Amino acid sequence: MKALEIKIDKNLCKGCGICVDVCPKNTLESSNEVNEYALFYPRVRDLDSCIVCRLCELYCPDFAIEVKEK
Amino acid sequence: MITANYIKNEYIRRMPSAFCPGCGDGQILNAIARAIDHLKLPRNEIAAVSGIGCSAWIPSPYLRVDSLHTTHGRPIAFATGLKVANPKLKVLVVSGDGDCTGIGGNHLLHAARSNVGITVIMVNNGVYAMTGGQVAPTTEHEYKTVTTPYGNPAFALNVSEVVAAAGASYVARWTTWHMNQLIRSIEKGLTKKGFSFIEVISQCPTYEGRILNMDHIQMLHWFRDKFKTDEKGVFRIGEFVDIEKPELTDELQKIIEKVRK
Structure with a gap:
């Protein structure tokens, strides 16, 4: 299973980094970009490594991340 | 496939x-x-009741079901009334540890004793987080809080064991690291006839984590490494009680039918 797109809603994200921690394939990484509340939201490091386990969606406290399947 | 966007x-x-x-x-x-x-479940067959505290905010503005935001420590009392008035309703109480055991501990014990068919989710972070991180009945021995800077001299209340001893039908304890197990337990609790109690150990990065020198990621790793379903862990999690018992509203209905004859 491959991901088509990983959408991160940067204005819902509070930059807690739980998604980066729970990702088993290190698809996500923390970035230096900030949203309008000056919080560091994550970015996709390597989209091809995503196995669509949706752990980031399950653990995200703010419903800010969405994985679209191919 | 259930996605976060759909939820x-x-x-x-x-x-x-x-x-x-x-x-x-x-x-x-x-x-x-x-x-x-x-x-x-249809959304009009479920009602959420919460008290006061950070965790009381979970159902009250955010969950799209009918909700009741009640006084401090009394969500279980309000929920019992709601359940007795309309026994078809599935009543879900979301309460914090200070709300549920500190101020409203009496209601918790008596709801478990009378086995009223409500589901209580107790969010346990070990401190009174909304008011600034004071020591709570669930703070572990020698753990630092804002009001006990040299360590808690008292001992923590093991709420799940107390509720199990009081006679609940379903008792489980999970942490925020164990999300799939927690979802399964909430499903079991909502379908259970009698009183079901689910304790969720949660992280408070602002008031608990700052004093214990941990961020929320370290706390989640702490839950992963130290909270086990067997004797290997420092703290015990899992399902403790899963039994069938006569439920309060059913017993009340029996009395009504007996008296009407």
Whole structure:
């Protein structure tokens, strides 16, 4: 299973980094970009490594991340 | 496939939430919404009751079901009334550890004793988080809080064992690291006839984590490494009680039918 797109809603994200921690394939990484509340939201490091386990969606406290399947 | 976007559009009233970054309450909101979705419960057959505290904010503005935001420590008392008035309703109480055991401990014991058919989710972070991180009945021995800077001299209340001894039908304890187990437990609790109690150990990065020198990621790793279902862990999690018992509203209905004859 491959991901088509990983959408991160940067204005819902509070930059807690739980998604980066729970990702088993290190698809996500923390970035230096900030949203309008000056919080560091994550970015996709390597989209091809995503196995669509949706752990980031399950653990995200703010419903800010969405994985679209191919 | 259940996606977070579907859950958000279907069960969440509004986002972003007022919770701190890294707070476990958002994860518990996610778990409750997913459990309701897995059971395919109609939204007008479920009511959520909450008291006062950070965790009381989980159902009251955010979960898209009928909700009742009540006085401090009394959500179980209000929920009992709601259940007795309308026994068909599935009543879900979301309460914090200070709300549920500190101020409203009496109600918790008597709801478990009378086995009224409500589901109580107790979010346990070990401190009174909304008022600034004071020591709570669930703070572990020698753990530092804002009001006990040299360590807690008292001992923590093992709430799950107390509720199990008081006679609840279903008792489970999970952490925010164990999301799938937690969702399954909430599903079991909502379908259970009698009193079901689910304790969720949650992280408070703002008041607990700052004093203990941990961020929320380290706390989640602490839950992963130290909380086990067998004797290997420092703290015990899992399902403790899963029995069938006569339920309060059924017994009340029996009395009504007996008296009417």
